[in-house]
Structures are given as structure tokens and as C-alpha cells.
Amino acid sequence: MYDLIVKNGQVVSPSSTVQCDIAVKDGKIAALGKFGDSEADRVIDAAGKYVLPGGVEAHMHCQAPFQGCLGANDFFEQSVSAAYGGVTTFMDFANMGKGDSPFQQALARAEEMKDSAIDFSVHGKFVESTEEAIADIDKMAAYGIPTFKMFMTYKKEGVMSDEETMLRVFYKAKEVGGLPMLHCEDNTIAEANIEECRKKNDMSWVNFAKCKPVLCEAAAFSKAAYLAKYTQCPILVVHTTNEDALNTARRAHAEGQPVYVETGTHYLTLFDDIYEREDGYLAICSPPLRTPEDAKALWKGIEDGTILLTGSDDCTFDVDEKSAFLEKGPDGKWVQDFTKVVNGLSGIEIRLPVLLSEGVQKGRISINKVCALTSTNIAKIYGCYPQKGIIAPGSDADLVIVDMEKEVTLSKDTLHNNISYCLHEGFQVKGYPVMTIARGSVIIENGAFTGEKGAGRFLKRKIAPDYLKQYGLD
Numbered sequence: 001m002y003d004l005i006v007k008n009g010q011v012v013s014p015s016s017t018v019q020c021d022i023a024v025k026d027g028k029i030a031a032l033g034k035f036g037d038s039e040a041d042r043v044i045d046a047a048g049k050y051v052l053p054g055g056v057e058a059h060m061h062c063q064a065p066f067q068g069c070l071g072a073n074d075f076f077e078q079s080v081s082a083a084y085g086g087v088t089t090f091m092d093f094a095n096m097g098k099g100d101s102p103f104q105q106a107l108a109r110a111e112e113m114k115d116s117a118i119d120f121s122v123h124g125k126f127v128e129s130t131e132e133a134i135a136d137i138d139k140m141a142a143y144g145i146p147t148f149k150m151f152m153t154y155k156k157e158g159v160m161s162d163e164e165t166m167l168r169v170f171y172k173a174k175e176v177g178g179l180p181m182l183h184c185e186d187n188t189i190a191e192a193n194i195e196e197c198r199k200k201n202d203m204s205w206v207n208f209a210k211c212k213p214v215l216c217e218a219a220a221f222s223k224a225a226y227l228a229k230y231t232q233c234p235i236l237v238v239h240t241t242n243e244d245a246l247n248t249a250r251r252a253h254a255e256g257q258p259v260y261v262e263t264g265t266h267y268l269t270l271f272d273d274i275y276e277r278e279d280g281y282l283a284i285c286s287p288p289l290r291t292p293e294d295a296k297a298l299w300k301g302i303e304d305g306t307i308l309l310t311g312s313d314d315c316t317f318d319v320d321e322k323s324a325f326l327e328k329g330p331d332g333k334w335v336q337d338f339t340k341v342v343n344g345l346s347g348i349e350i351r352l353p354v355l356l357s358e359g360v361q362k363g364r365i366s367i368n369k370v371c372a373l374t375s376t377n378i379a380k381i382y383g384c385y386p387q388k389g390i391i392a393p394g395s396d397a398d399l400v401i402v403d404m405e406k407e408v409t410l411s412k413d414t415l416h417n418n419i420s421y422c423l424h425e426g427f428q429v430k431g432y433p434v435m436t437i438a439r440g441s442v443i444i445e446n447g448a449f450t451g452e453k454g455a456g457r458f459l460k461r462k463i464a465p466d467y468l469k470q471y472g473l474d
């Protein structure tokens with residue numbers, strides 16, 4: 001007797017869409033095939049709908065002290081919002097300052113995440129390369145934390161890794177089967193530009209984007225790719241926004257160099273014209289929003305396989321945090337100073353619908369590609385495949401049922417985070433997750449959360465050596 005059967009759905013993997021039933025027992029997928037209703041305690045009819053492996057979100061910053069702010073969701077709330085967006089596993093980063101132990105901070109982060117309703121994991125973070133810090137890489141990898149984040153900017157915030165740190169982490173990560181993750185923006189370029197704006201006394205939202213242009217990101221991407229080549233270490237570059245950076249990745253891929261590339265749905269759907277608005281500060285994030293032409297290059301990068309992953313980079317800074325350090329002038333308008341605005345946007349709940357609607361419905365990509373970009377590829381490269389990321393016997397029964405006919409107007413009122421604005425307010429999507437199942441339990445159904453606080457488990461990860469040696473996830 002099975003616990004659950006999801007029947008008649010179109011079951012999606014990166015390489016196929018097949019109509020079949022999914023039988024679930026003890027939180028795992030027991031079998032695929034054709035089953036009778038009497039064979040399970042509960043039967044869900046997914047006729048006319050698609051069933052995808054639950055989303056894996058490996059890039060978010062929840063309750064992460066940054067630029068004087070923290071974010072409005074706690075980890076339980078974050079997991080509920082994620083689940084509404086079809087996400088059944090998420091990962092966050094250790095909070096790090098100089099002198100902290102990366103391993104201890106990663107463990108502390110895992111502890112903070114334990115109220116989550118969905119499974120979770122943690123990435124290490126490096127801000128310096130003391131002997132003790134580097135030695136922690138062994139401990140993290142052995143514990144099931146093989147991914148380590150480094151920022152190539154945010155020097156003033158005290159979280160930038162210099163080149164020495166990057167090199168040392170790369171060498172050690174390579175030794176233990178680890179994968180460094182890079183936020184690529186050249187700090188020197190950004191700071192010099194900010195200084196120029198300061199001299200001209202023009203710290204407008206628009207100038208924020210100009211201070212961190214495409215080449216600021218591409219220069220750092222190139223540096224990271226060459227250091228990775230030199231050390232023969234695989235890397236993953238997060239939130240890539242432009243063609244220059246993608247071309248560096250393409251050159252690396254042509255040589256087989258494992259440089260994995262993520263982009264964010266905000267870079268596909270939101271553009272830098274928002275910075276011209278009075279409330280443009282709400283869209284301040286790093287890298288900044290770019291142009292529609294840059295977004296076109298990203299869709300091309302997704303189509304040709306240069307970009308294999310998507311992440312939301314979710315930060316739930318509400319209006320009060322975004323504006324906490326700003327002042328209003330005599331005209332009642334904001335005195336624009338982008339250096340006083342915390343960087344970050346929300347988006348964990350809308351990654352899947354945006355890709356279904358802007359990607360599949362508009363004929364840019366297949367639903368199989370959406371499966372790869374939101375789940376399978378992420379599980380593979382972050383080392384939790386095939387436990388996560390695929391609908392196959394033996395895998396966790398993490399499923400998201402998608403109705404491609406469902407139309408939703410994105411709005412702060414339709415989303416489930418604790419923030420009172422939505423940069424996609426009024427954005428129409430067609431194709432939406434309607435049910436989310438995490439390890440066999442239905443956690444979103446009929447628009448309601450039916451999961452449990454604390455039901456999520458810490459996920460130990462190990463990356464397949466093949467993915468680290470040579471570019472590609474096959």
C-alpha cells in the first residue's frame with residue numbers, strides 16, 4: 001500500500017515529459033507507472049497538469065545581517081513563501097565576519113534554519129584566508145557542506161574576499177571536491193565610480209546602476225574564471241546579468257573548464273528604468289538591474305546551455321528597511337543616496353511562475369528546461385542529486401504540480417512574504433504551481449499552506465566528481 005499516488009500528470013524531467021502515475025511511500029518515490037486508486041491512502045489527480053521535481057533554491061539571504069538590515073521573513077516564513085513558489089529545498093549562506101570560523105558559522109546557520117517547513121542546506125562563506133579558516137574547508141566538506149561563497153565586492157561591508165583568499169579557497173576546494181561560488185563585481189571599479197558620484201553630489205538611484213556597469217561585473221567574472229583556470233578549480237558564478245560575462249563563460253566551457261553560471265529571474269524581467277522612479281530604491285540590488293538587451297542575452301545563454309542554473313537571490317527587505325537610512329527633502333521626496341539603501345530584492349516565490357510564463361508560454365524555452373533550471377541542475381551541481389531534483393524511484397517525493405492554464409497577476413497581495421511591495425506588481429503570468437509536495441506531504445493545496453513548521457531536514461551534500469572535473473552535468 002502506498003501513502004500517496006499522483007496520477008495522470010505529465011511528469012517532467014530535463015529530457016522528457018511522460019504521462020504516468022507517481023507512487024509515494026515513506027516520503028520517497030516508490031515507483032512510476034500505472035496504479036489503481038485502491039493502492040494508496042490518498043490519490044491526487046493531476047490530469048491536464050504537469051508534475052515537476054520540487055524546486056531547489058540555492059541562493060537566498062534570509063535573516064542575514066547586511067548593510068544594517070536583516071529582512072522581514074524568518075526561516076519558517078521564508079519556507080512557506082518558497083513552498084508557494086514550488087520550492088521544496090532551499091539553501092542559505094553562513095553569516096561571516098573576520099575572525100569567525102566558517103565551519104562553526106555554517107553549523108550555526110543550519111541551526112537557525114531548523115524551523116523551516118522544507119528541507120534546507122547551508123553554504124560556507126569566506127572573508128579571509130587564515131590557516132584556521134582554510135582548514136575549515138576539510139571539516140565542511142566532510143560534514144556535507146561542499147560549497148563556499150565569496151564576494152568580490154562589499155569591501156566596506158567587511159565581507160569581500162581578496163585575491164589571496166580566492167586563490168587559497170580555490171586550491172583547498174579543489175582538493176576536497178568543493179565548489180566555490182562567486183559574486184562577481186570588481187570592487188575597485190565600483191568604489192571609484194561611487195567616489196566620482198560623491199564628488200558630483202549625485203547619488204541618484206540611476207547612478208547606482210552606472211557605478212556598477214556591465215564591465216564592473218564582467219571584469220570580476222573574468223578574474224574569477226582565470227584564477228579558477230590557474231588553480232584548476234571548478235567555480236560557480238551567481239547572478240550573472242550580461243553577455244560579456246557569458247562570453248567569458250563560453251570561452252571557459254569551450255576548453256571544458258567547469259565554470260557554472262546562474263542567473264536570476266529579476267534580471268530576465270525587471271530593467272534599469274525602474275531606477276528612474278521615485279521608488280527606484282526598492283530595486284537596488286547587486287549587480288544592478290540591466291537593460292532589455294542584456295535580458296535577451298541571458299535568454300540566449302539559457303537556451304544555448306551557458307546558463308544552467310537560476311537563483312532568486314531572495315532578500316526580504318521591506319520598505320522600512322530599504323528606506324531606513326534615507327531622508328526626505330523639503331519637497332517630501334527622497335533625498336537620493338543609493339549608498340544608504342540596502343542591496344537586495346525578494347523573488348523566491350516567483351522564480352517558477354516567471355520562467356513558466358516568460359519562458360515556456362512565450363516559446364523561449366521548454367518546460368523541461370525549466371525543470372533543469374529550477375531543480376535538476378541545481379541539485380546536481382550543489383551535490384544533492386538524485387535525492388533531490390528528479391522524479392525517479394528512490395528520490396525524495398518532492399513534487400510541484402503546475403497548471404499551465406492558470407493566470408495570475410503578481411502582486412504583494414498574491415504573494416506570501418512579509419513585504420509590502422512587489423517589484424513585479426501587476427505582472428501577468430500564465431502557468432503557476434498549484435500544489436507542492438515535500439517528502440510525500442502535501443504542503444501547499446488549494447492556496448493554503450498545509451505543512452508543518454520544523455518539518456524540514458538538514459541536507460548533507462556531496463558533489464559528483466565528474467561535474468567538478470569537466471564542464472557539464474550529464
Ligand code: DUC
Nearest residue numbers: 183285286343344345
Ligand atoms: N546582492 C544583493 O543585491 N543583495 C544581497 C547580496 C548580494 O549580493
Ligand code: ZN
Nearest residue numbers: 183238239286
Ligand atoms: Zn551576490
Ligand code: ZN
Nearest residue numbers: 059060061313
Ligand atoms: Zn546573493
